[in-house]
Amino acid sequence: MEFPAYSIIPEPNLSFEAFSQGQDIHPLRGLKSFSPYSAGINPIKSIRVAAIYPSGAFHILENLVKELHSHHVPKERKNYLEEFNGVESIFKTKIELASKEISIALNPTDIFKEGIQPYIALSEALGNAIREMARKRLDFDVLVIYLPESWASGFEHLESGFDLHDFLKATAAMQNIATQVLREGSSIRYKCRCSVMWRLSIALYVKAGGIPWKLSAIDQDSAFIGISYASRLNQHTNQFDFTTCCSQVFDADGTGLEFIAYDAAEIEARVGGNPFLSRAEMRRLMSRSLELYQRKHAGKKPLRLIVHKTTHFTRNEIDGAFDAIPGNINLELLQIVQDTSWRGIKYVDKGGQKMTDGYPLSRGVYFQIAPQAVLLWTQGNVVLNGKNFFKEGKNIPSPLLVRRFAGEGGWDRNCQAILGLTKMNWNHDALYDRLPVTLGYAHSLATTIKRMNNLINKPYEFRYFM
Numbered sequence: 001m002e003f004p005a006y007s008i009i010p011e012p013n014l015s016f017e018a019f020s021q022g023q024d025i026h027p028l029r030g031l032k033s034f035s036p037y038s039a040g041i042n043p044i045k046s047i048r049v050a051a052i053y054p055s056g057a058f059h060i061l062e063n064l065v066k067e068l069h070s071h072h073v074p075k076e077r078k079n080y081l082e083e084f085n086g087v088e089s090i091f092k093t094k095i096e097l098a099s100k101e102i103s104i105a106l107n108p109t110d111i112f113k114e115g116i117q118p119y120i121a122l123s124e125a126l127g128n129a130i131r132e133m134a135r136k137r138l139d140f141d142v143l144v145i146y147l148p149e150s151w152a153s154g155f156e157h158l159e160s161g162f163d164l165h166d167f168l169k170a171t172a173a174m175q176n177i178a179t180q181v182l183r184e185g186s187s188i189r190y191k192c193r194c195s196v197m198w199r200l201s202i203a204l205y206v207k208a209g210g211i212p213w214k215l216s217a218i219d220q221d222s223a224f225i226g227i228s229y230a231s232r233l234n235q236h237t238n239q240f241d242f243t244t245c246c247s248q249v250f251d252a253d254g255t256g257l258e259f260i261a262y263d264a265a266e267i268e269a270r271v272g273g274n275p276f277l278s279r280a281e282m283r284r285l286m287s288r289s290l291e292l293y294q295r296k297h298a299g300k301k302p303l304r305l306i307v308h309k310t311t312h313f314t315r316n317e318i319d320g321a322f323d324a325i326p327g328n329i330n331l332e333l334l335q336i337v338q339d340t341s342w343r344g345i346k347y348v349d350k351g352g353q354k355m356t357d358g359y360p361l362s363r364g365v366y367f368q369i370a371p372q373a374v375l376l377w378t379q380g381n382v383v384l385n386g387k388n389f390f391k392e393g394k395n396i397p398s399p400l401l402v403r404r405f406a407g408e409g410g411w412d413r414n415c416q417a418i419l420g421l422t423k424m425n426w427n428h429d430a431l432y433d434r435l436p437v438t439l440g441y442a443h444s445l446a447t448t449i450k451r452m453n454n455l456i457n458k459p460y461e462f463r464y465f466m
Contacts, residue, residue, distance in 0.1 A: 007412065009364035011382055012420040015216040015253070023216050026384060028082040028198060028429060030213060031090050038211040039092045047208040049180075050098040050140035052129045054148050055105045060188060061146060065097045068201055072194035079389055080431065084197045091205050102139050104129045108150065119162050122154030126164075127171050134175040141208040143172065146182045169448045173464040178207035198429040206426045207463045214253040215420045219413070223302035224250040224421065225289050226438030227309040229275050230261075230446040246445050247289040248462070249296075254424035254437060256296055258459045260288050261449055274311045282320025290325065292459055304330045306407075306417065308438040311335065313405040321406070332407030334414065336439055340401045342375055359388050360397050363432070366415045374411045375399040378422045378434050391431055400434070427466050 013023040014030055018041050022034030038044075051061050069088060074081035087095055111125045112118055126145065133143055145168060147155070155164045165181055172179040180203055182188065190196050202212055226248040248259040268278045277285065286307075294301060305325060313321075313333050325331045344361045347354040363380035379397035382389045402411075402418065421436030433440050441462060448465050 006365050006367035007415075008362055009366065009412070009416050009419050011364065012416070012423060013216040014213040014423060016213055025382075026082075026431065027213055027423065028080075031202075032082055032085070035090065035092050036205065036210055036212045037214050042210070044091075044093045044205070044208055044210050046094045046096050047142060047204050048096050048098055048140045049142050049144050049204070050133060050136070051103040051144040051146060052126065052133065053103065053105060053144075053146040054151070055107045057146060057148065058100055058103070058105065061097055061144065064182075064188065064200075065095050067193060068095045068197055070197075072197050074194040075192040076195060077192075079387065080384065080391070081192075081194055081198070081429075084194045084201075087201050087205075091201060091210070093205065093208075093210075095201075095204060098140050102136055104132060111151075112154070117157065118151075118154035119157040119160075119164065122151060123162070123164060123167050126168060130168070130171050130175060130177065130179075134177060137175075137177065141178070142204055143177050143179045144182055145179055146184075146188075148184045163447070166448050169465055173448070173460065176464065178463050178466075180204060180207060195429070202426060202429060203466065207466060209463070211255055212426055214255050215424065216253075219304065220252050221303035222252040222417070223293050223305050224252070224254075224417070224438050225286075225305065225307045226250070226436075226442050227285070227307060228439075228442030228446045230449045246442065246449060247285055247292075248438060248441055248445070249289055249292045250421075250424075250438060251296075252302075254421050257437075257441070257462045258292055258296065259445060259462060260292055260459055261445070268314065268316055276311070276314045277317055277320065279316040279320040279323070282317045283323040286321050286324035295459075301326065301329060303328075304332070306332045306334060306414070308334050308336055308418075308436060310337065310439060310442075312403065318406055330407070332414070333405040334407075335403040335405065336418070336436070337401040337403070338435060340375070340398055342399055342401070343396050344375075344377065344399065345396065346381075360390055364415075364419055366399075366411065368411060372404040374402050374415065376402055376415050376418060378419060378432065378436075382431065384431075389431075 011025045013025055014027055016022040016030045016034035016037055017039050018037055020034050022030065024030030024033060053061060069086045071086060072084040087093060106125055106129065112121050156162055168179060168181060187196055205212060228246045246259055246261045248257060250257050267275045312335050318333060321331060321333060345356060346359060346361045348357045359381045361377050361380045363377060363382050366374055366376040368374045377397060377399045379392055418436045421438055422432040424437040425433050425440055445465060
Protein backbone atom coordinates (compact mmCIF):
# COMPACT_ATOMS: atom_id res chain seq x y z
CA MET A 1 0.00 0.00 0.00
CA GLU A 2 1.37 3.40 -0.97
CA PHE A 3 0.77 6.49 1.18
CA PRO A 4 1.24 10.15 0.39
CA ALA A 5 4.25 11.96 1.80
CA TYR A 6 4.04 12.73 5.49
CA SER A 7 4.21 16.19 7.07
CA ILE A 8 5.90 17.35 10.28
CA ILE A 9 4.58 20.03 12.62
CA PRO A 10 7.33 21.85 14.56
CA GLU A 11 7.27 21.43 18.32
CA PRO A 12 4.74 24.05 19.56
CA ASN A 13 6.02 27.05 21.46
CA LEU A 14 4.68 28.05 24.86
CA SER A 15 4.25 31.65 25.99
CA PHE A 16 5.40 32.77 29.41
CA GLU A 17 5.38 36.11 31.29
CA ALA A 18 2.82 38.12 29.35
CA PHE A 19 4.76 41.39 29.16
CA SER A 20 8.09 39.78 28.24
CA GLN A 21 6.53 37.80 25.36
CA GLY A 22 9.02 35.05 26.16
CA GLN A 23 8.58 31.75 24.34
CA ASP A 24 10.12 28.29 24.64
CA ILE A 25 9.17 24.74 23.68
CA HIS A 26 10.38 23.53 27.11
CA PRO A 27 7.91 24.38 29.93
CA LEU A 28 10.43 24.24 32.79
CA ARG A 29 13.13 26.15 30.94
CA GLY A 30 10.57 28.76 29.94
CA LEU A 31 9.42 29.21 33.55
CA LYS A 32 12.99 29.73 34.70
CA SER A 33 13.85 32.11 31.86
CA PHE A 34 10.72 34.26 31.83
CA SER A 35 8.55 33.38 34.90
CA PRO A 36 4.87 32.29 34.66
CA TYR A 37 2.48 33.83 32.16
CA SER A 38 0.32 35.50 34.81
CA ALA A 39 3.20 36.71 37.03
CA GLY A 40 2.99 40.24 35.67
CA ILE A 41 -0.70 40.66 34.95
CA ASN A 42 -2.03 38.88 38.06
CA PRO A 43 0.81 38.48 40.56
CA ILE A 44 0.39 36.04 43.43
CA LYS A 45 2.47 37.36 46.34
CA SER A 46 1.99 34.25 48.45
CA ILE A 47 0.20 30.91 48.35
CA ARG A 48 -1.29 30.07 51.73
CA VAL A 49 -1.38 26.34 52.37
CA ALA A 50 -3.47 24.70 55.08
CA ALA A 51 -3.31 20.99 55.80
CA ILE A 52 -5.08 17.86 56.95
CA TYR A 53 -2.38 15.58 58.27
CA PRO A 54 -1.64 12.73 60.73
CA SER A 55 -0.98 13.78 64.30
CA GLY A 56 2.70 14.41 64.88
CA ALA A 57 3.50 14.98 61.19
CA PHE A 58 3.29 18.78 60.99
CA HIS A 59 7.09 19.04 60.88
CA ILE A 60 7.07 16.98 57.66
CA LEU A 61 4.95 19.65 55.99
CA GLU A 62 7.19 22.40 57.39
CA ASN A 63 10.23 20.71 55.87
CA LEU A 64 8.43 20.32 52.54
CA VAL A 65 7.71 24.05 52.40
CA LYS A 66 11.38 24.76 53.14
CA GLU A 67 12.32 22.47 50.25
CA LEU A 68 10.09 24.45 47.91
CA HIS A 69 12.19 27.54 48.64
CA SER A 70 15.51 25.73 48.14
CA HIS A 71 17.75 24.71 45.26
CA HIS A 72 17.58 21.15 43.86
CA VAL A 73 19.58 19.32 41.20
CA PRO A 74 17.89 16.57 39.11
CA LYS A 75 18.72 12.94 39.89
CA GLU A 76 16.48 11.55 37.13
CA ARG A 77 15.45 12.56 33.60
CA LYS A 78 18.68 14.57 33.45
CA ASN A 79 18.27 15.18 29.72
CA TYR A 80 14.98 16.98 30.45
CA LEU A 81 14.68 18.25 34.04
CA GLU A 82 15.97 21.72 34.78
CA GLU A 83 17.55 22.60 38.11
CA PHE A 84 14.97 23.93 40.55
CA ASN A 85 16.11 27.16 42.19
CA GLY A 86 13.13 27.88 44.47
CA VAL A 87 9.55 29.06 44.03
CA GLU A 88 10.42 32.69 44.73
CA SER A 89 12.94 32.79 41.89
CA ILE A 90 10.82 30.84 39.38
CA PHE A 91 7.20 31.66 40.26
CA LYS A 92 7.67 35.06 41.94
CA THR A 93 5.67 33.90 44.95
CA LYS A 94 6.10 32.36 48.39
CA ILE A 95 4.55 29.22 49.85
CA GLU A 96 3.30 29.86 53.38
CA LEU A 97 2.13 27.04 55.65
CA ALA A 98 -0.84 27.97 57.79
CA SER A 99 -0.61 27.50 61.54
CA LYS A 100 -1.65 24.34 63.36
CA GLU A 101 -4.72 26.18 64.61
CA ILE A 102 -6.06 26.52 61.06
CA SER A 103 -5.02 23.04 59.91
CA ILE A 104 -6.44 19.74 61.18
CA ALA A 105 -4.48 16.86 62.71
CA LEU A 106 -6.07 13.39 62.64
CA ASN A 107 -5.19 10.67 65.13
CA PRO A 108 -5.05 7.23 63.47
CA THR A 109 -6.49 5.56 66.59
CA ASP A 110 -9.59 7.74 66.20
CA ILE A 111 -9.95 6.82 62.51
CA PHE A 112 -9.44 3.09 62.18
CA LYS A 113 -11.71 1.08 64.45
CA GLU A 114 -12.47 -2.61 64.66
CA GLY A 115 -15.54 -3.68 62.72
CA ILE A 116 -15.40 -0.77 60.23
CA GLN A 117 -13.73 -1.28 56.88
CA PRO A 118 -10.64 0.94 56.60
CA TYR A 119 -11.76 2.73 53.41
CA ILE A 120 -15.08 3.67 55.03
CA ALA A 121 -13.44 4.88 58.23
CA LEU A 122 -10.76 6.90 56.46
CA SER A 123 -13.10 8.49 53.92
CA GLU A 124 -15.52 9.54 56.67
CA ALA A 125 -12.74 11.09 58.76
CA LEU A 126 -11.22 12.97 55.83
CA GLY A 127 -14.63 14.00 54.47
CA ASN A 128 -15.57 15.49 57.84
CA ALA A 129 -12.23 17.29 58.02
CA ILE A 130 -12.70 18.80 54.55
CA ARG A 131 -16.16 20.06 55.47
CA GLU A 132 -14.71 21.58 58.65
CA MET A 133 -11.97 23.28 56.60
CA ALA A 134 -14.66 24.76 54.34
CA ARG A 135 -15.59 27.07 57.24
CA LYS A 136 -12.04 28.48 57.08
CA ARG A 137 -11.87 28.94 53.31
CA LEU A 138 -10.82 32.57 53.60
CA ASP A 139 -7.73 31.59 55.60
CA PHE A 140 -5.98 29.53 52.90
CA ASP A 141 -5.64 29.14 49.13
CA VAL A 142 -4.85 25.42 48.78
CA LEU A 143 -5.61 22.55 51.14
CA VAL A 144 -2.88 19.90 51.39
CA ILE A 145 -4.00 16.42 52.44
CA TYR A 146 -1.06 14.31 53.60
CA LEU A 147 -1.57 10.55 53.38
CA PRO A 148 1.09 8.38 55.05
CA GLU A 149 1.64 4.83 53.83
CA SER A 150 0.45 3.55 57.21
CA TRP A 151 -3.06 4.54 56.08
CA ALA A 152 -2.79 2.61 52.79
CA SER A 153 -5.43 0.03 53.79
CA GLY A 154 -8.04 2.78 53.32
CA PHE A 155 -6.85 4.10 49.96
CA GLU A 156 -9.05 1.87 47.81
CA HIS A 157 -11.62 -0.90 47.87
CA LEU A 158 -11.64 -3.03 44.74
CA GLU A 159 -15.03 -4.66 45.23
CA SER A 160 -16.91 -1.37 45.46
CA GLY A 161 -14.64 0.53 43.06
CA PHE A 162 -13.79 3.06 45.77
CA ASP A 163 -10.74 5.28 45.21
CA LEU A 164 -9.76 7.68 47.98
CA HIS A 165 -8.12 10.22 45.67
CA ASP A 166 -11.30 10.60 43.59
CA PHE A 167 -13.41 10.77 46.74
CA LEU A 168 -11.26 13.56 48.19
CA LYS A 169 -11.33 15.60 44.98
CA ALA A 170 -15.10 15.28 44.67
CA THR A 171 -15.72 16.16 48.32
CA ALA A 172 -13.45 19.21 48.21
CA ALA A 173 -14.75 20.40 44.82
CA MET A 174 -18.29 20.53 46.20
CA GLN A 175 -16.92 22.90 48.85
CA ASN A 176 -15.00 24.98 46.25
CA ILE A 177 -11.69 23.99 47.82
CA ALA A 178 -8.55 23.40 45.74
CA THR A 179 -6.62 20.44 47.13
CA GLN A 180 -3.18 18.88 46.80
CA VAL A 181 -3.01 15.23 47.84
CA LEU A 182 0.43 14.24 49.10
CA ARG A 183 1.29 10.55 49.23
CA GLU A 184 4.25 9.72 51.44
CA GLY A 185 5.92 7.50 48.84
CA SER A 186 5.55 9.80 45.83
CA SER A 187 6.02 13.16 47.58
CA ILE A 188 7.89 12.92 50.86
CA ARG A 189 10.22 9.98 50.31
CA TYR A 190 10.69 10.20 46.54
CA LYS A 191 14.42 10.21 45.79
CA CYS A 192 14.55 13.01 43.20
CA ARG A 193 13.56 16.10 45.15
CA CYS A 194 14.02 18.27 42.06
CA SER A 195 11.26 16.36 40.29
CA VAL A 196 8.94 16.62 43.32
CA MET A 197 9.55 20.36 43.66
CA TRP A 198 8.77 21.06 40.00
CA ARG A 199 5.55 19.06 40.05
CA LEU A 200 4.38 20.37 43.38
CA SER A 201 5.18 24.03 42.71
CA ILE A 202 3.40 24.04 39.32
CA ALA A 203 0.35 22.36 40.86
CA LEU A 204 0.18 24.75 43.82
CA TYR A 205 0.60 27.78 41.56
CA VAL A 206 -2.26 26.69 39.28
CA LYS A 207 -4.54 25.71 42.16
CA ALA A 208 -3.98 29.15 43.69
CA GLY A 209 -5.27 30.71 40.44
CA GLY A 210 -2.04 31.23 38.48
CA ILE A 211 -1.37 30.52 34.79
CA PRO A 212 2.11 29.01 34.25
CA TRP A 213 2.10 29.08 30.42
CA LYS A 214 -0.10 29.32 27.34
CA LEU A 215 0.11 28.13 23.76
CA SER A 216 1.65 30.82 21.60
CA ALA A 217 0.65 30.08 18.01
CA ILE A 218 -3.04 29.21 17.95
CA ASP A 219 -5.77 31.18 16.17
CA GLN A 220 -7.36 33.32 18.90
CA ASP A 221 -10.79 33.13 17.24
CA SER A 222 -10.94 29.37 17.82
CA ALA A 223 -12.30 27.52 20.83
CA PHE A 224 -12.13 23.87 21.86
CA ILE A 225 -14.65 21.67 23.59
CA GLY A 226 -13.85 18.31 25.14
CA ILE A 227 -16.80 16.00 25.74
CA SER A 228 -16.75 13.12 28.19
CA TYR A 229 -19.26 10.98 30.03
CA ALA A 230 -19.44 9.35 33.45
CA SER A 231 -21.96 6.52 33.75
CA ARG A 232 -23.04 5.32 37.16
CA LEU A 233 -23.88 1.66 37.59
CA ASN A 234 -26.64 0.59 39.99
CA GLN A 235 -25.14 -2.25 42.01
CA HIS A 236 -28.58 -3.81 42.63
CA THR A 237 -29.95 -3.81 39.08
CA ASN A 238 -26.54 -3.92 37.31
CA GLN A 239 -27.89 -1.23 34.99
CA PHE A 240 -26.65 2.29 34.30
CA ASP A 241 -28.97 4.56 36.27
CA PHE A 242 -27.93 7.76 34.49
CA THR A 243 -25.13 9.35 32.58
CA THR A 244 -23.40 12.59 33.46
CA CYS A 245 -22.37 14.69 30.47
CA CYS A 246 -19.24 16.73 30.97
CA SER A 247 -18.24 19.49 28.61
CA GLN A 248 -14.92 21.33 28.97
CA VAL A 249 -14.46 24.67 27.24
CA PHE A 250 -10.95 25.89 26.33
CA ASP A 251 -9.72 29.09 24.79
CA ALA A 252 -7.61 28.78 21.66
CA ASP A 253 -4.41 29.00 23.72
CA GLY A 254 -5.41 26.03 25.87
CA THR A 255 -6.43 28.08 28.92
CA GLY A 256 -9.68 29.57 30.20
CA LEU A 257 -10.86 26.11 31.19
CA GLU A 258 -14.21 25.71 32.86
CA PHE A 259 -16.63 22.86 32.53
CA ILE A 260 -20.22 21.98 33.08
CA ALA A 261 -21.64 18.62 34.08
CA TYR A 262 -25.23 17.48 34.30
CA ASP A 263 -27.20 14.26 34.27
CA ALA A 264 -28.37 13.40 30.77
CA ALA A 265 -31.95 12.26 30.40
CA GLU A 266 -31.82 10.92 26.83
CA ILE A 267 -29.26 8.27 25.90
CA GLU A 268 -29.72 6.89 22.41
CA ALA A 269 -27.42 3.88 22.71
CA ARG A 270 -24.42 2.43 24.54
CA VAL A 271 -21.36 0.61 23.34
CA GLY A 272 -19.83 -0.92 26.43
CA GLY A 273 -19.69 1.89 28.97
CA ASN A 274 -19.73 4.59 26.28
CA PRO A 275 -23.08 6.35 25.83
CA PHE A 276 -24.29 8.17 22.72
CA LEU A 277 -26.66 11.10 23.14
CA SER A 278 -29.95 11.77 21.44
CA ARG A 279 -30.24 14.74 19.11
CA ALA A 280 -32.02 16.82 21.77
CA GLU A 281 -29.47 15.94 24.46
CA MET A 282 -26.52 16.85 22.25
CA ARG A 283 -28.22 20.13 21.37
CA ARG A 284 -28.55 20.93 25.09
CA LEU A 285 -24.94 20.00 25.79
CA MET A 286 -23.54 22.11 22.95
CA SER A 287 -25.81 25.06 23.79
CA ARG A 288 -24.57 25.06 27.37
CA SER A 289 -20.97 24.82 26.21
CA LEU A 290 -21.32 27.79 23.84
CA GLU A 291 -23.10 29.76 26.57
CA LEU A 292 -20.21 29.03 28.94
CA TYR A 293 -17.71 30.32 26.39
CA GLN A 294 -19.71 33.50 25.73
CA ARG A 295 -20.06 34.16 29.45
CA LYS A 296 -16.26 34.13 29.73
CA HIS A 297 -15.82 36.39 26.67
CA ALA A 298 -18.38 39.18 27.17
CA GLY A 299 -20.89 37.57 24.81
CA LYS A 300 -18.43 37.08 21.96
CA LYS A 301 -18.77 33.91 19.89
CA PRO A 302 -15.79 32.03 18.45
CA LEU A 303 -15.40 31.93 14.67
CA ARG A 304 -14.30 28.30 14.85
CA LEU A 305 -15.44 25.67 17.35
CA ILE A 306 -13.64 22.31 17.49
CA VAL A 307 -15.14 19.44 19.48
CA HIS A 308 -13.03 16.46 20.64
CA LYS A 309 -14.26 13.15 21.99
CA THR A 310 -12.93 9.59 22.04
CA THR A 311 -15.97 7.86 20.52
CA HIS A 312 -17.47 8.42 17.09
CA PHE A 313 -20.28 10.93 16.51
CA THR A 314 -23.64 9.39 15.62
CA ARG A 315 -25.94 10.99 13.09
CA ASN A 316 -28.18 12.32 15.86
CA GLU A 317 -25.20 13.75 17.76
CA ILE A 318 -23.99 15.52 14.62
CA ASP A 319 -27.44 16.96 13.92
CA GLY A 320 -27.84 18.02 17.56
CA ALA A 321 -24.49 19.83 17.50
CA PHE A 322 -25.43 21.76 14.36
CA ASP A 323 -28.84 22.58 15.86
CA ALA A 324 -27.11 24.35 18.75
CA ILE A 325 -24.34 26.19 16.90
CA PRO A 326 -25.16 29.25 14.72
CA GLY A 327 -24.33 28.94 11.04
CA ASN A 328 -21.70 31.69 11.18
CA ILE A 329 -19.50 29.50 13.43
CA ASN A 330 -17.31 26.94 11.68
CA LEU A 331 -18.05 23.71 13.60
CA GLU A 332 -15.67 20.75 13.49
CA LEU A 333 -16.36 17.40 15.15
CA LEU A 334 -13.26 15.23 15.72
CA GLN A 335 -12.96 11.76 17.15
CA ILE A 336 -9.51 11.09 18.62
CA VAL A 337 -8.67 7.41 19.04
CA GLN A 338 -5.76 6.54 21.31
CA ASP A 339 -5.45 2.78 20.76
CA THR A 340 -4.48 2.00 17.17
CA SER A 341 -2.51 -0.82 15.57
CA TRP A 342 -0.41 1.58 13.50
CA ARG A 343 3.32 2.01 14.08
CA GLY A 344 5.95 4.08 12.31
CA ILE A 345 9.70 3.53 12.06
CA LYS A 346 12.17 6.17 10.99
CA TYR A 347 14.78 5.22 8.38
CA VAL A 348 17.76 7.31 7.30
CA ASP A 349 20.09 6.98 4.34
CA LYS A 350 23.54 5.76 5.42
CA GLY A 351 25.92 5.10 2.57
CA GLY A 352 23.11 4.31 0.17
CA GLN A 353 21.39 1.96 2.62
CA LYS A 354 18.15 2.61 4.50
CA MET A 355 18.76 2.09 8.20
CA THR A 356 17.21 3.08 11.52
CA ASP A 357 19.19 5.61 13.55
CA GLY A 358 18.00 4.49 16.98
CA TYR A 359 15.37 7.20 17.38
CA PRO A 360 11.64 7.05 16.66
CA LEU A 361 9.67 9.23 14.29
CA SER A 362 9.67 12.90 15.16
CA ARG A 363 6.83 14.08 17.35
CA GLY A 364 4.42 15.99 15.12
CA VAL A 365 4.57 13.67 12.11
CA TYR A 366 1.18 13.17 10.45
CA PHE A 367 -0.21 11.81 7.23
CA GLN A 368 -3.66 11.26 5.81
CA ILE A 369 -4.96 7.70 5.42
CA ALA A 370 -8.53 8.44 4.27
CA PRO A 371 -10.57 11.43 3.07
CA GLN A 372 -11.59 12.21 6.68
CA ALA A 373 -8.91 10.46 8.73
CA VAL A 374 -5.31 11.20 9.64
CA LEU A 375 -2.60 9.61 11.80
CA LEU A 376 -0.79 11.99 14.15
CA TRP A 377 2.26 11.10 16.27
CA THR A 378 2.03 13.01 19.55
CA GLN A 379 4.84 10.87 20.97
CA GLY A 380 8.24 10.76 19.36
CA ASN A 381 11.62 12.40 19.08
CA VAL A 382 12.05 16.06 20.07
CA VAL A 383 15.27 18.06 19.75
CA LEU A 384 16.09 19.71 23.09
CA ASN A 385 19.29 21.69 23.59
CA GLY A 386 20.56 20.34 20.29
CA LYS A 387 20.10 16.71 21.40
CA ASN A 388 17.48 14.08 20.62
CA PHE A 389 14.95 13.50 23.41
CA PHE A 390 12.35 10.71 23.49
CA LYS A 391 10.26 10.96 26.65
CA GLU A 392 8.85 7.43 26.53
CA GLY A 393 12.20 5.68 26.23
CA LYS A 394 12.86 2.56 24.21
CA ASN A 395 9.63 1.70 22.45
CA ILE A 396 7.96 2.37 19.10
CA PRO A 397 5.29 5.03 19.56
CA SER A 398 1.91 4.59 17.95
CA PRO A 399 -0.04 7.54 16.54
CA LEU A 400 -3.43 8.94 17.38
CA LEU A 401 -6.12 8.29 14.80
CA VAL A 402 -8.13 11.46 14.16
CA ARG A 403 -11.46 11.12 12.33
CA ARG A 404 -13.48 14.12 11.18
CA PHE A 405 -17.27 13.90 11.30
CA ALA A 406 -17.93 17.54 10.45
CA GLY A 407 -15.76 20.30 9.05
CA GLU A 408 -13.62 20.75 5.98
CA GLY A 409 -10.23 21.90 4.75
CA GLY A 410 -6.70 20.67 5.29
CA TRP A 411 -5.38 18.86 8.33
CA ASP A 412 -2.43 21.04 9.29
CA ARG A 413 -4.34 23.43 11.53
CA ASN A 414 -6.18 20.64 13.38
CA CYS A 415 -3.03 18.60 13.91
CA GLN A 416 -1.12 21.68 15.08
CA ALA A 417 -3.85 22.42 17.63
CA ILE A 418 -3.97 18.83 18.93
CA LEU A 419 -0.19 18.72 19.25
CA GLY A 420 -0.19 22.02 21.11
CA LEU A 421 -2.93 20.90 23.48
CA THR A 422 -0.82 17.90 24.51
CA LYS A 423 1.44 20.46 26.25
CA MET A 424 -1.28 22.13 28.33
CA ASN A 425 -1.56 19.71 31.25
CA TRP A 426 -0.60 21.81 34.28
CA ASN A 427 -0.81 18.83 36.62
CA HIS A 428 2.75 17.61 36.00
CA ASP A 429 6.14 18.79 34.73
CA ALA A 430 6.43 16.76 31.51
CA LEU A 431 7.13 18.11 28.04
CA TYR A 432 3.84 16.70 26.71
CA ASP A 433 1.07 14.12 27.14
CA ARG A 434 -0.04 11.66 24.53
CA LEU A 435 -3.61 13.02 24.45
CA PRO A 436 -4.62 16.67 24.07
CA VAL A 437 -5.73 18.28 27.30
CA THR A 438 -9.33 18.32 26.01
CA LEU A 439 -9.39 14.54 26.44
CA GLY A 440 -6.69 14.09 29.09
CA TYR A 441 -8.65 16.17 31.58
CA ALA A 442 -11.84 14.41 30.51
CA HIS A 443 -10.69 11.20 32.17
CA SER A 444 -9.90 13.02 35.43
CA LEU A 445 -13.27 14.72 35.42
CA ALA A 446 -15.21 11.56 34.64
CA THR A 447 -13.67 9.53 37.46
CA THR A 448 -14.15 12.35 39.98
CA ILE A 449 -17.70 13.21 38.97
CA LYS A 450 -18.76 9.65 39.69
CA ARG A 451 -18.21 10.44 43.38
CA MET A 452 -20.32 13.61 43.35
CA ASN A 453 -23.73 12.49 44.53
CA ASN A 454 -25.09 16.03 44.72
CA LEU A 455 -24.06 17.24 41.29
CA ILE A 456 -25.10 20.86 40.74
CA ASN A 457 -25.69 22.05 37.19
CA LYS A 458 -23.28 24.98 37.24
CA PRO A 459 -19.86 25.84 35.79
CA TYR A 460 -16.92 24.43 37.74
CA GLU A 461 -13.31 25.56 37.72
CA PHE A 462 -11.04 22.67 36.82
CA ARG A 463 -8.43 23.63 39.43
CA TYR A 464 -10.74 22.11 42.06
CA PHE A 465 -10.43 18.72 40.33
CA MET A 466 -6.68 18.66 39.67
